Amino acid sequence: MKAQMKALIVIAVALAAGCGKTDRPDEAGSPGGAKGSETAPAPGMTTEPVTLTFFTEGNSAILAETIERLVSQKYPNVTLRTIKSAKGTLIEDVMGAGTSIDLLSYSLGGLGKVKDYKLVSDLTPLMQKYGFDTSRFADGVLDTVKSYFEDGTVSALPFELNNNVLFYNKGIFDKFGVSYPKDGMTWEQVYDLAKKVTRTEGGVQYKGFQLEGINLVYKNQMGLGFVDPKTLRATVNNDPWKKWIEQMAEFYKIPGNEPTNNYKINFLQNQTLAMSTGPNFLTEIPEAAAKGLDWDVVQLPQFAGLEGKGGQMNAPYYAIPPSSKNKDSAFLVMQYLLSDEVQTIMARQGRIPIVKKEEVRKEYAKDLKGMEGKNIAAFFKDTIGAPVPSTKYDAIAKSAVNAAFNKVATNAADANTALRQAEEDINKQIDAEKAK
Incomplete structure (x- = not known):
């Protein structure tokens, strides 16, 4: 009886909350649907198995094993098929072989080449869909990223700074x-x-x-x-x-x-x-x-x-090629790698976080030996x-x-x-x- 009464109360509250809002579109765009935007959970990673081809060059190639481990812990259904840039597997070789890339990481110096191969796409729709907060970035990051693209889009997201x-x-x-x-x-x-x-x-x-x-x-x-x-x-x-x-x-x-x-x-x-x-x-x-x-x-x-x-700014970045068949999953992986959680892990290893959150910055270099008493704050004075x-x-x-x-x-x-x-x-x- 108590359980039934509790269920009735929940239903009544839900009905009251919905009064006067029958014209609000749901996720599919139809008014008054059962999946109204106020009650539907935020979109997230699919539960189906996903394999993402991840091409890495520069810093992310060095961090490839760490990235694979973190992603598998966060998303057990996601497998990263990592291709490291090396002799025989340069981006030219991979593209020449017809390999489809889902997620790309590259150094700034190669951005022109990446753009020539049409391996970047506007990330704005995905950022809006998944609530990516660009205000978390260090000051100047977003403006610089937009300056890289003629149409001012955000077609790449840097994942660490190279402060001097x-x-x-x-x-x-x-x-x-x-x-x-x-x-x-x-x-x-x-x-x-x-x-x-x-x-x-x-x-x-x-x-x-x-x-x-x-x-x-x-x-x-x-x-x-x-x-x-x-x-x-x-x-x-x-x-x-x-x-x-x-x-x-x-x-x-x-x-x-x-x-x-x-x-x-x-x-x-x-x-x-x-x-x-x-x-x-x-x-x-x-x-x-x-x-x-x-x-x-x-x-x-x-x-x-x-x-x-x-x-x-001289920072390596992530990008999603327009040809990827797994854009949403690739973006969610990217979003996780830019989360405070991962940024903190990387910061502790000596990678300068791309975010400005003080709690993350305070963790910088803490996993490295002999940092006690050093002027670590100097790294963040390079704006x-x-x-x-x-x-x-x-x-x-x-x-x-x-x-x-x-x-x-x-x-x-x-x-x-x-x-x-x-x-x-x-x-x-x-x-x-x-x-x-």
């Missing part, structure tokens, strides 16, 4: 009695420090500062363009890019601080490099620390007069600047600008000559690509 810091070897600074770097420095101030710690001691050449140029070209803290989107001509032979190249190359003019082939070997293994920056290599620090590296980090330096201006005009040929231009930087750094050419040659080379490559 300045790594430094405390032992070298201690050896020479020089004060450590600090947050908020300009490149000019770092140059002065680099001169002080570039010395020869006991037959060992200590270098003050080295960087990976291509990474900072992509970051582009000055907010400079590469290719005019209207004319599709290079826009790098100008005074602002000359200033950038000359100032960054000036580090390598310091006697004893000439460039070497691998800055990370000097910093992590030889431990003869005082300061370094480029892609975030925090995950490699614990092994070096176990071999004696006494280290810390500070905020990525900025150019004088541009303090507080963020660099360009995202306003996007520059984007074209499918930007990767060509960025590589050419980095080549120009290397020529100037090694005294193979002056900045004017190097940039003129870079612009000519970019335009030739663009013309060749357009002629294909």
Whole structure:
């Protein structure tokens, strides 16, 4: 009797709630249906077995096994058939073989190629259908993503940031009695420090500062363009890019601080490099620390007069090809990989979260050894600047600008000559690509 009374009460409440709302469409679009939008559960993953072909390149290839494990735990009915980009399985090979890709992960440098192969589609309908909240992203992420596509759509979703810091070897600074770097420095101030710690001691050449140029070209803290989107001509032979190249190359003019082939070997293994920056290599620090590296980090330096201006976002991303037969399942997997849960797991492993939630950011690097007492907050002081005009040929231009930087750094050419040659080379490559 009690059970019957309880059921009647539930029915009465349901009927009362429905009064005056018979014209509300249900999920199928018909008014007054039994699946009204207020009572129907949110759409979710199918319970049927699903196999998703997941092509990975760059960071997600490194994380492939972790991603597979997390997805199988969240969605036991989903199988990821992962294809890692490698010799014989490059995106060109996979597309040439006629393989249908459901979910794609790629580095920013390959976006033009991915777009050429028509492997991206507007994710907005799926984001709306499944309630994806873009306000969770770090400031600047969404605007930058939209700038990648001519129609301003969200056709890719980045899954981690590549925030930079300045790594430094405390032992070298201690050896020479020089004060450590600090947050908020300009490149000019770092140059002065680099001169002080570039010395020869006991037959060992200590270098003050080295960087990976291509990474900072992509970051582009000055907010400079590469290719005019209207004319599709290079826009790098100008005074602002000359200033950038000359100032960054000036580090390598310091006697004893000439460039070497691998800055990370000097910093992590030889431990003869005082300061370094480029892609975030925090995950490699614990092994070096176990071999004696006494280290810390500070905020990525900025150019004088541009303090507080963020660099360009350089983030790997997920995309769903329009040819996928499993778009909904692929998107739900993507949405899970961008959830606070997974972002926290990845953050603890040293991957900088794409979301701005403070609770997630506080977990950054906690699974790595030796992070206690380090200036981890410096990673989140590297903010995202306003996007520059984007074209499918930007990767060509960025590589050419980095080549120009290397020529100037090694005294193979002056900045004017190097940039003129870079612009000519970019335009030739663009013309060749357009002629294909």
